[in-house]
Amino acid sequence: MKNNSSESKITKDENIVMSNPFKAKSHWQLMWEEFKNHKLAMGGIIVLILLYVSALFAGFLTPYDPNERFSKFQNIAPQRIKFIDEDGLSTPYVHPIVGKRNMETLAMEYTVDESQQIPVNFLYKSDDTYNFLGLFKTNLKLFGSDETQIFLFGTDGLGRDIFTRTIHGARLSLTVGLVGIAVSLVLGLFFGGISGYLGGMVDNFIQRVIEFTLAIPKIPLWMGLGAALPQDWSVIQVYFAITVILSLTGWVSMARVLRGQILSLKEEDFVKAARAAGAKSGRIISKHLIPNCMSYILVNLTLAIPGMIIGETALSFLGLGLKAPAVSWGVLLQEAQNVRAVAQYPWYFIPGVFVIIAVLAFNFVGDGLRDAADPYH
Amino acid sequence: MLNFILRRTLIIIPMIILISMISFLIITLPPGSYIDSYLANLQQMGGEVEQSRADTIKERYGLNDPIYLQYWKWVKGFPRGDFGMAFSEERPVINIIQERIGYTILISTLTLLFTWILSIPIGIYSAVKQYSFGDYVFTFFGFLGVSIPNFLLAIIIMFVGLRFFGINLSGLMPVQYMGEPWGLTKILAVLQRIWVPVVVVGTAGMAGLIRIMRAEMLDQLRQPYIQMARSKGVDEIKVIIKYAARIAVNPLISTIGWLLPQIISGGTIAGIVLGLPTLGPKLYDALKIQDMYLAGTIIFFNIVLILIGTLLSDILLALVDPRIRYD
Numbered sequence A: 001m002k003n004n005s006s007e008s009k010i011t012k013d014e015n016i017v018m019s020n021p022f023k024a025k026s027h028w029q030l031m032w033e034e035f036k037n038h039k040l041a042m043g044g045i046i047v048l049i050l051l052y053v054s055a056l057f058a059g060f061l062t063p064y065d066p067n068e069r070f071s072k073f074q075n076i077a078p079q080r081i082k083f084i085d086e087d088g089l090s091t092p093y094v095h096p097i098v099g100k101r102n103m104e105t106l107a108m109e110y111t112v113d114e115s116q117q118i119p120v121n122f123l124y125k126s127d128d129t130y131n132f133l134g135l136f137k138t139n140l141k142l143f144g145s146d147e148t149q150i151f152l153f154g155t156d157g158l159g160r161d162i163f164t165r166t167i168h169g170a171r172l173s174l175t176v177g178l179v180g181i182a183v184s185l186v187l188g189l190f191f192g193g194i195s196g197y198l199g200g201m202v203d204n205f206i207q208r209v210i211e212f213t214l215a216i217p218k219i220p221l222w223m224g225l226g227a228a229l230p231q232d233w234s235v236i237q238v239y240f241a242i243t244v245i246l247s248l249t250g251w252v253s254m255a256r257v258l259r260g261q262i263l264s265l266k267e268e269d270f271v272k273a274a275r276a277a278g279a280k281s282g283r284i285i286s287k288h289l290i291p292n293c294m295s296y297i298l299v300n301l302t303l304a305i306p307g308m309i310i311g312e313t314a315l316s317f318l319g320l321g322l323k324a325p326a327v328s329w330g331v332l333l334q335e336a337q338n339v340r341a342v343a344q345y346p347w348y349f350i351p352g353v354f355v356i357i358a359v360l361a362f363n364f365v366g367d368g369l370r371d372a373a374d375p376y377h
Numbered sequence B: 001m002l003n004f005i006l007r008r009t010l011i012i013i014p015m016i017i018l019i020s021m022i023s024f025l026i027i028t029l030p031p032g033s034y035i036d037s038y039l040a041n042l043q044q045m046g047g048e049v050e051q052s053r054a055d056t057i058k059e060r061y062g063l064n065d066p067i068y069l070q071y072w073k074w075v076k077g078f079p080r081g082d083f084g085m086a087f088s089e090e091r092p093v094i095n096i097i098q099e100r101i102g103y104t105i106l107i108s109t110l111t112l113l114f115t116w117i118l119s120i121p122i123g124i125y126s127a128v129k130q131y132s133f134g135d136y137v138f139t140f141f142g143f144l145g146v147s148i149p150n151f152l153l154a155i156i157i158m159f160v161g162l163r164f165f166g167i168n169l170s171g172l173m174p175v176q177y178m179g180e181p182w183g184l185t186k187i188l189a190v191l192q193r194i195w196v197p198v199v200v201v202g203t204a205g206m207a208g209l210i211r212i213m214r215a216e217m218l219d220q221l222r223q224p225y226i227q228m229a230r231s232k233g234v235d236e237i238k239v240i241i242k243y244a245a246r247i248a249v250n251p252l253i254s255t256i257g258w259l260l261p262q263i264i265s266g267g268t269i270a271g272i273v274l275g276l277p278t279l280g281p282k283l284y285d286a287l288k289i290q291d292m293y294l295a296g297t298i299i300f301f302n303i304v305l306i307l308i309g310t311l312l313s314d315i316l317l318a319l320v321d322p323r324i325r326y327d
Helices: A002-019 A027-036 A039-056 A162-198 A200-215 A218-227 A235-265 A269-276 A281-292 A294-317 A329-337 A339-344 A346-372 B002-028 B034-044 B051-061 B067-075 B093-128 B133-147 B150-164 B184-221 B224-232 B236-248 B256-274 B279-288 B292-320
Strands: A082-085 A088-094 A097-101 A108-112 A121-132 A136-144
Touching: A027 A039, A027 A346, A039 A162, A039 A346, A162 A200, A162 A235, A162 A281, A162 A294, A162 A329, A162 A346, A200 A235, A200 B256, A200 B292, A218 A235, A218 A294, A218 B002, A218 B256, A218 B279, A218 B292, A235 A281, A235 A294, A269 A281, A281 A294, A294 A329, A294 A346, A294 B150, A329 A339, A329 A346, A339 A346, A339 B150, A346 B133, A346 B150, B002 B067, B002 B292, B093 B133, B093 B184, B093 B236, B093 B256, B093 B279, B093 B292, B133 B184, B150 B184, B150 B256, B184 B236, B184 B256, B224 B236, B256 B279, B256 B292, B279 B292
Parallel strands: none
Antiparallel strands: A082 A088, A097 A108, A121 A136
């Protein structure tokens, strides 16, 4: 108890110091204040948090296993969970779907049985056990029903629930950008750092490599490399191979930004002082120059992620990236390759809407960060 | 000036050699070769394996040779226009390239023009009316254009065409015009569809271009010579168009360097989705069946097209901006 009270006293004191007008705000505080004013960027942050949290808790949020097939329910249109019936507000319910085979065309025809109301059970114990955050096995789902199936986004041609698959697909699609950007970051920091700091021949050479890489059209290159991946590789192997493929072109913009920043910083007094004190090049780059470029690096990172998400989606869509049984947005969109299928079953396109929302959110956040990166003017 | 053009052109030669190496490297990466999978397929279907024919092909292209020899055998035909054989179609790769590269160039050029014709006025407007409602609307749509992947936009447009207008927008012309000689009706039929890939690919680059144009314009409008012109009583429209925009447009020409890779890249996937007679869909088919010389040559030509485009833009920039020095 005693400890606690003394701690709270310290934070109080710190607050006083913070509100002191003579105390300068830190760079990150200034950036945050600038960033908060950018409404689209704040909206983007919220959307991204929602998407990543849903990806993390996909097992709990979705009613089925992503590869479970309901052979009696193929190409079902999205079902709505309703809250209002004839008597006014009601507990959430769905109308069941009844499938009947048309004996003339032999195709299944589905109708919504409006006469029945089946309540949706929340915190439902389903048959599908999943691993909760990799910690323990459970079969507790956010919602479900004993009496009927609930397909929020409809089903695909094999009777798999598109809602479940879309949320699960976010796991691969949204992390491919993060892993890819991590690889690009390491390459970009290394080459951009030495290029800007050393200058001369090394700089010249790296600049030529960068210019050349920028002139290569990404999709044909990615396609060529994607086609080279052995067919018998596991999902994990293909996943990492794709992040490496995307990073091959991704590091370039990072290296360029970093080089420009370092060129302008390296003549500053604090760098000269470090050099005079005997610090080696590697130390000056990593301890003095890169931390000073952090905000620009962050902007670049955020703006590079959407390109990677699009890259993975495009490759998997073409069948040159991740393949079933892996579930990613690109894999799901393979179903939408045929326009006639999309025209007949528009809900095939729902994963595409998620791609657009995620990419848009990243772009807004990146734009907000770019405006905030230089809060001093 | 002539000297400058000559020097810029000569730099391209080592670049082309490098590109041929990279293209070759990409197509030799996959394990096995077209011949192997072709033979395996034939055997699976119980067909007669023409071992002698396979051996001849392998011998001819030296598929058993070390990689640098294979590369040399491929590139030494380049100056003669021999880019090897397309195994799947059993005809020279160059014939396929000739059939399709024209459409790729046509669509890329139209896309470039489309992007510019829209982004320059929008950029000028957004700069002159900075922070106005229109500025925000254009910014938002610019973002939307960047955020919708090319192939999804292609699907959306085709979907709308099919579902709400009952027209099929895939391909570049209706089937009955294929193989017909060019005439007015055929040109009109093509015009009805060619806007789809142009819009699909163009929207992706527009946001970046608007942003640059807007920033350049804002920069110019703050310059003293603009104040001077205004104080002389020059008409505001003229100040914007003839003074500020004239200078602000120059850096845009140098953006061809990064816009062109984007257009070729986007055009490839849009071409696949839309089923266009461009190089993209052929590259896709070739990669899937390991038709290596065809795939390699298409990758090679894609990058060469970009280099030539960049070269032309450099020359154009030197022509329109007298401040550029040639030495």
